[in-house]
Amino acid sequence: MIINDELIYEPRALWDVQEGIPTTDDGERVITFDRENFRNGTRNPITLTKLLLSPVGYTFKSFGGVNANPVTLGDWDACATAIQKCKLFLKAPQRQAYTRRPRRIPLWNGAPTADISMVNDATLGYSAGLLNTVKWDFDKPLVIPKGGIAEMAVGCPLYAPAFGGPTPSRQTVTISFFEAFGLPGGNARTHETTLGFYSGTAATHPLSMADGLQSGTGTDADIYPPNQILTRDIWRAQQSTQVGSTRVTGLSVSIDQLQYEDEIQTAGAPYAGVPMTNLAARTPVGTTRLFGCGSGQEWWRENIPLALLGATLGPALVFALKRPITLHPGDTLDAELTFPGGPDSNAVFPHYKVGMSFTGYAAIEG
Amino acid sequence: MNHDEKLDRIIQTATDNIEQGVISEPRIFFDEITIPEDGTIAFGSPDAFKNGEPYPIRIRWMTCGLRYLDAAAGVPDERLIQRVGLRFTFHGQDYMRREFVRAPVWHDKPVAGGTPLTNGQSSFVFDRPFVLSARDSMRVKVQLDAAPGSSPPATRTFAVGFTGYGLDSRRPYFLADELDIADAAQHELNTSMFRNDGDEPIVVTEMGIYVSAESLNSNPTGDIRIGRLQINQLGNGTGAEWVQGPTVDATGLNAGPDLIPAFLLGTQSGRAVVHKWPPMNDDPAGGLYWEPGEGIQLEVQAPASLTGGDAAVLAIAMIGSIVVS
Numbered sequence: 232m233i234i235n236d237e238l239i240y241e242p243r244a245l246w247d248v249q250e251g252i253p254t255t256d257d258g259e260r261v262i263t264f265d266r267e268n269f270r271n272g273t274r275n276p277i278t279l280t281k282l283l284l285s286p287v288g289y290t291f292k293s294f295g296g297v298n299a300n301p302v303t304l305g306d307w308d309a310c311a312t313a314i315q316k317c318k319l320f321l322k323a324p325q326r327q328a329y330t331r332r333p334r335r336i337p338l339w340n341g342a343p344t345a346d347i348s349m350v351n352d353a354t355l356g357y358s359a360g361l362l363n364t365v366k367w368d369f370d371k372p373l374v375i376p377k378g379g380i381a382e383m384a385v386g387c388p389l390y391a392p393a394f395g396g397p398t399p400s401r402q403t404v405t406i407s408f409f410e411a412f413g414l415p416g417g418n419a420r421t422h423e424t425t426l427g428f429y430s431g432t433a434a435t436h437p438l439s440m441a442d443g444l445q446s447g448t449g450t451d452a453d454i455y456p457p458n459q460i461l462t463r464d465i466w467r468a469q470q471s472t473q474v475g476s477t478r479v480t481g482l483s484v485s486i487d488q489l490q491y492e493d494e495i496q497t498a499g500a501p502y503a504g505v506p507m508t509n510l511a512a513r514t515p516v517g518t519t520r521l522f523g524c525g526s527g528q529e530w531w532r533e534n535i536p537l538a539l540l541g542a543t544l545g546p547a548l549v550f551a552l553k554r555p556i557t558l559h560p561g562d563t564l565d566a567e568l569t570f571p572g573g574p575d576s577n578a579v580f581p582h583y584k585v586g587m588s589f590t591g592y593a594a595i596e597g
Numbered sequence: 598m599n600h601d602e603k604l605d606r607i608i609q610t611a612t613d614n615i616e617q618g619v620i621s622e623p624r625i626f627f628d629e630i631t632i633p634e635d636g637t638i639a640f641g642s643p644d645a646f647k648n649g650e651p652y653p654i655r656i657r658w659m660t661c662g663l664r665y666l667d668a669a670a671g672v673p674d675e676r677l678i679q680r681v682g683l684r685f686t687f688h689g690q691d692y693m694r695r696e697f698v699r700a701p702v703w704h705d706k707p708v709a710g711g712t713p714l715t716n717g718q719s720s721f722v723f724d725r726p727f728v729l730s731a732r733d734s735m736r737v738k739v740q741l742d743a744a745p746g747s748s749p750p751a752t753r754t755f756a757v758g759f760t761g762y763g764l765d766s767r768r769p770y771f772l773a774d775e776l777d778i779a780d781a782a783q784h785e786l787n788t789s790m791f792r793n794d795g796d797e798p799i800v801v802t803e804m805g806i807y808v809s810a811e812s813l814n815s816n817p818t819g820d821i822r823i824g825r826l827q828i829n830q831l832g833n834g835t836g837a838e839w840v841q842g843p844t845v846d847a848t849g850l851n852a853g854p855d856l857i858p859a860f861l862l863g864t865q866s867g868r869a870v871v872h873k874w875p876p877m878n879d880d881p882a883g884g885l886y887w888e889p890g891e892g893i894q895l896e897v898q899a900p901a902s903l904t905g906g907d908a909a910v911l912a913i914a915m916i917g918s919i920v921v922s
Contacts, residue, residue, distance in 0.1 A: 345709040362701040485701040
């Protein structure tokens with residue numbers, strides 16, 4: 232493909248995660264997303280085309296008990312709480328606010344990006360979905376010149392609660408990049424690798440809520456173990472850019488979480504029998520960038536929850552911006568999250584944790 | 598392109614086809630492959646994905662999933678599709694790559710229906726609409742992979758519908774029929790329900806398939822995986838069966854090898870892995886273009902002891918359309 236505007240387009244995602252835990256019953260609370268996390272700190276303009284909203288760090292999709300007030304905080308470990316009760320206020324530079332007042336998250340019209348759902352019952356299981364895949368078709372193809380290399384790291388998910396079962400041993404994560412062109416006459420292939428997938432517990436996982444994950448207090452440095460990275464060596468070994476420029480159209484990450492789901496179901500009450508979330512909402516993504524070509528900048532701030540990259544497929548709510556937002560160098564966005572206050576009649580305070588990302592591309596002079 | 602413009606284009610294409618004597622019909626090739634338990638490679642039935650007709654076929658989608666086995670085994674674990682690797686070879690090139698690529702990586706089109714719906718239905722929007730002329734009808738053969746419970750006797754409802762527009766009036770048409778089935782034998786839906794009794798051709802754009810839960814089951818979500826069907830047009834059109842199955846029933850499970858598992862037709866919504874073949878260098882329209890005699894070779898591999906000794910059968914389809922002039 233000939234790029235005639237002399238620009239290179241690299242994927243970009245700007246993101247933040249915020250959490251609210253009301254402690255008194257005094258109405259709605261507002262927390263502000265960190266505007267520095269949405270600032271374009273590069274010297275190239277970034278065009279944002281989609282807004283992704285996802286609960287982050289939850290184990291279950293919904294409260295699995297009877298329709299009654301939760302009794303313990305663990306009963307609130309259900310992502311529906313965050314995505315259905317919170318409201319979002321968004322303001323872009325050079326424009327008026329997107330909404331006059333905070334707008335409930337389900338009202339940000341979602342594109343159809345969901346995984347195929349499972350029928351949850353005791354014989355069929357309570358798995359998150361049929362395919363557990365996050366996919367992002369880039370708005371503009373990423374042209375990697377001859378010899379260019381990309382690298383991507385997918386981190387360990389944090390298991391919470393610590394359900395006490397054996398650590399699942401047969402998990403894998405599959406990282407894929409897709410090329411344009413089908414056969415015949417082209418490559419149309421993936422740069423893909425399937426890797427062992429390890430996990431942490433709160434005792435070993437050091438990522439904090441500010442990193443997009445919750446409760447990690449440990450000091451384990453192996454958040455991105457070497458065998459969970461699509462490394463430069465793997466990329467090079469696949470020789471995908473050996474013969475010339477390659478047009479990369481998107482990426483996907485599939486997590487095989489079958490054993491994790493099965494182990495949770497063997498843990499008994501209160502974990503068994505509750506529909507689970509995709510591990511993408513508990514898994515950080517690390518350094519991802521080009522080497523030997525492009526800007527060399529990271530495509531997103533490290534530790535972004537994987538769900539916040541699923542602009543095409545995944546568990547996030549994806550809102551396609553009718554008019555893309557272009558952030559020029561130094562620009563940022565303002566966003567606020569409103570959540571209900573107050574405990575319920577059992578004096579249990581829920582927590583609301585929502586991740587927000589904008590996906591798009593940076594236009595870089597070639 | 599807004600809805601009116603899309604409709605104009607569909608109608609115009611159908612009109613042009615009629616004037617030029619061009620017939621366009623869906624074509625579906627499928628195979629069923631027992632997944633080896635020892636990690637070896639399986640090739641499926643010979644020439645299952647080969648154009649045996651004297652006209653070109655364009656393949657738009659690949660769909661796949663684990664098929665229903667029988668009443669005793671059911672589907673071993675539907676999620677195991679995540680561990681099944683696929684590779685296609687076409688004119689000496691491997692797709693998507695030389696190594697096996699796991700099925701979820703192929704899934705590039707969101708098809709999930711609502712949770713209450715998705716288990717029981719498939720929605721198939723045709724690559725190219727076909728024309729159902731006045732007095733034409735459709736023959737739809739249906740079958741269940743396992744008979745519903747017999748004590749007390751139960752049934753499953755198998756429903757099929759086609760939707761389209763009148764070529765002249767542009768009014769919508771909806772042709773559908775259903776049957777309550779109590780056994781595992783092959784049945785035919787009532788052709789009079791699919792007949793175009795009007796005085797204008799109908800441009801048929803899509804079809805829906807639904808298989809209900811057993812009539813006595815308290816869980817009403819249905820199970821599209823247990824149904825199979827075959828379709829052909831009566832009257833004009835090629836008259837050929839749309840679905841071409843494997844030449845041999847290698848799995849030993851399939852009483853009607855030319856009837857396709859209904860979930861494989863869920864290219865629009867359903868519960869199959871759906872891969873849309875990408876645009877090509879010289880053909881931005883995309884898809885695989887098969888001249889007569891051309892086809893593609895499939896290979897399947899899964900980790901050893903994938904199902905712990907239980908049988909698992911991959912059902913896989915290539916879906917597109919034929920153009921006859």
